Amino acid sequence: MMEYSERLRKLPAYLFLKIEQKKKELLNKGMDIIDFGVGDPDLPTPENIISVMRKAVEKPINHCYPLGTGMPAFKQAIAQWYQKRFFVSLDPEKEVLVLIGSKEGLAHLPLAFLNGEDIALIPEPAYPVYQTATILSGGIPFFLPLKAENDFLPDLESIPRKVAERAKILFLNYPNNPTAAVASGEFLERVIKFAKKYELIVAYDNPYSEVYYEGKKPLSFLQIEGAKEVGIEFGSLSKTYNMTGWRIGWAVGNSEILEGLAKVKGNVDSGTFLAIQEAGVEALNGPQESTAEMRMIYKERRDLLFSGLTEAGWQMNKPSATFYLWAKPPFACTSEKTASVLLEKSGILATPGSGFGPSGEGYLRFSLTLSKERIKEAVGRLKKIK
Numbered sequence: 001m002m003e004y005s006e007r008l009r010k011l012p013a014y015l016f017l018k019i020e021q022k023k024k025e026l027l028n029k030g031m032d033i034i035d036f037g038v039g040d041p042d043l044p045t046p047e048n049i050i051s052v053m054r055k056a057v058e059k060p061i062n063h064c065y066p067l068g069t070g071m072p073a074f075k076q077a078i079a080q081w082y083q084k085r086f087f088v089s090l091d092p093e094k095e096v097l098v099l100i101g102s103k104e105g106l107a108h109l110p111l112a113f114l115n116g117e118d119i120a121l122i123p124e125p126a127y128p129v130y131q132t133a134t135i136l137s138g139g140i141p142f143f144l145p146l147k148a149e150n151d152f153l154p155d156l157e158s159i160p161r162k163v164a165e166r167a168k169i170l171f172l173n174y175p176n177n178p179t180a181a182v183a184s185g186e187f188l189e190r191v192i193k194f195a196k197k198y199e200l201i202v203a204y205d206n207p208y209s210e211v212y213y214e215g216k217k218p219l220s221f222l223q224i225e226g227a228k229e230v231g232i233e234f235g236s237l238s239k240t241y242n243m244t245g246w247r248i249g250w251a252v253g254n255s256e257i258l259e260g261l262a263k264v265k266g267n268v269d270s271g272t273f274l275a276i277q278e279a280g281v282e283a284l285n286g287p288q289e290s291t292a293e294m295r296m297i298y299k300e301r302r303d304l305l306f307s308g309l310t311e312a313g314w315q316m317n318k319p320s321a322t323f324y325l326w327a328k329p330p331f332a333c334t335s336e337k338t339a340s341v342l343l344e345k346s347g348i349l350a351t352p353g354s355g356f357g358p359s360g361e362g363y364l365r366f367s368l369t370l371s372k373e374r375i376k377e378a379v380g381r382l383k384k385i386k
């Protein structure tokens with residue numbers, strides 16, 4: 001028998017296994033399942049980006065190893081986009097690093113900065129990569145609960161001083177997956193103060209910055225004074241341009257932190273396919289109507305599902321960003337049990353919140369990545385559940 005490494009055996013069990021198995025069983029029985037589980041856009045990549053990609057693929061110059069920290073034209077496009085969108089100035093040479101999706105960078109960051117006894121401060125519920133990357137690098141996760149009473153922001157004051165002193169990285173993600181919470185400038189100012197006090201690296205994961213409603217544009221961490229001294233921000237084309245499968249993203253900010261991450265990457269991968277980076281230039285510099293349209297589509301879906309769930313007695317905040325609803329059912333029950341009953345009784349699949357961390361217990365996450373018609377059908381079914 002093959003024996004896995006200790007670090008692999010330390011990874012938490014995959015908590016969505018049960019619900020996925022149940023889904024398969026019911027599908028096999030012929031049940032019509034409305035799947036709110038996937039956090040992957042159903043809309044296509046905009047045509048202008050695909051068109052640039054078609055031509056870029058044909059250029060032999062794009063067939064070589066990409067190498068380095070990214071294609072200069074794409075790094076420049078990222079810097080210009082930051083200027084235009086956030087009024088943040090970046091040096092495209094030193095303060096921009098191209099990634100194979102932001103997940104890749106998040107996963108490699110701890111390898112550059114954590115030693116055996118070092119702690120990473122990790123919110124929960126959360127995107128699982130912060131935790132698994134910390135464990136794979138040999139570091140120790142310390143969890144920061146995100147609770148409704150704190151607007152799903154971590155309570156930095158509650159972190160024991162001894163823990164903060166041993167911590168090297170603080171992961172944050174706003175607009176947040178799975179809670180859909182956003183961070184205020186005032187909170188981010190406190191984060192920077194805290195990071196300076198304990199000499200922490202802030203790894204700010206911001207893939208939903210362009211998925212917002214009612215014109216409430218989310219902040220970049222780098223907009224806050226002092227941010228570049230302590231942190232980097234991860235960004236991605238995945239959610240903004242429906243490009244999850246293309247694998248392209250970036251890290252921007254503190255040049256020393258980026259250098260460490262680039263060093264790890266230089267020994268693991270050889271960069272992002274140049275044709276995809278060329279398409280990335282088109283995504284950021286080209287027409288942005290498709291992103292505006294995407295926001296309208298998600299907004300319609302959000303309003304439909306929000307009122308449907310509310311009428312059925314569920315409790316939740318109406319999200320001002322992300323394509324998730326983080327909702328509590330009208331009966332007291334564990335997330336897993338609720339998800340399982342919902343699936344069996346009405347063929348509706350929502351992700352049990354406890355799978356994202358213990359503070360997610362009691363909640364379910366609904367993704368808005370399916371059509372209005374399917375959401376209407378789901379709302380009809382929801383109202384029939386007793």
Ligand SMILES: *Cc1c(COP(=O)(O)O)cnc(C)c1O
Pocket residue numbers: 039100101102103104127173177205207235236237238239244247248249
């Ligand atoms: C989708 C998502 C990502 C991953 O984005 P990629 O650029 O596709 O790797 C990172 N963080 C969070 C919180 C996400 O939801």
